Amino acid sequence: MKWLKIEVSIPDHNFITQILVNGQKLCLIKNQNEIYVIQNTCPHAGGVLSGGWCKEGNIVCPVHRWEYNLKTGMGAKGQGDYIHLYPTELREDGIYVGFKESLWQRFFK
Ligand code: FES
Structure with a gap:
């Protein structure tokens, strides 16, 4: 797993924003802490x-x-689809997002 820090300050309230990390546009959400x-x-x-x-x-x-569960990624009943959730870690210096690495990427570290 490759962990990358998100360069965004997190407000106290709930929010949703687009972030660019690892060359990808992702969605960062703070919901109920x-x-x-x-x-x-x-x-x-x-x-x-x-x-x-x-x-x-x-x-x-x-x-x-359409709705997707933030803990499982599963679509609501009847949708039959899902979204990808990225692992996150709150560290002393900020929030990190985890990306799976292919065998090829691990080999050439
Ligand atoms: S619910 Fe149709 S594009 Fe998202």
């Missing part, structure tokens, strides 16, 4: 999840309002 990093593109039809909102532990896509 938990930090989540998820893919930023909705698997339904490409909506931008960082333009959405949180409801009862789900991120709601602003385009067609």
Whole structure:
């Protein structure tokens, strides 16, 4: 696992924003004092999840309002899809996001 620090200051209140990390646009969410990093593109039809909102532990896509659970990534009942959740770690110097490394990347470290 490769851990990269997010260069964003986290406010005290809930928020959702797009971040650029590891060359990818991701969605950073603070909801009820938990930090989540998820893919930023909705698997339904490409909506931008960082333009959405949180409801009862789900991120709601602003385009067609499909919902995805922030702890499991699973789509709401009947959707049959899911989003990718990135591991996050709160360290003394900030928040880190984990990216899986391929065997090839591990070999050439
Ligand atoms: S594009 Fe996200 S719900 Fe349709």
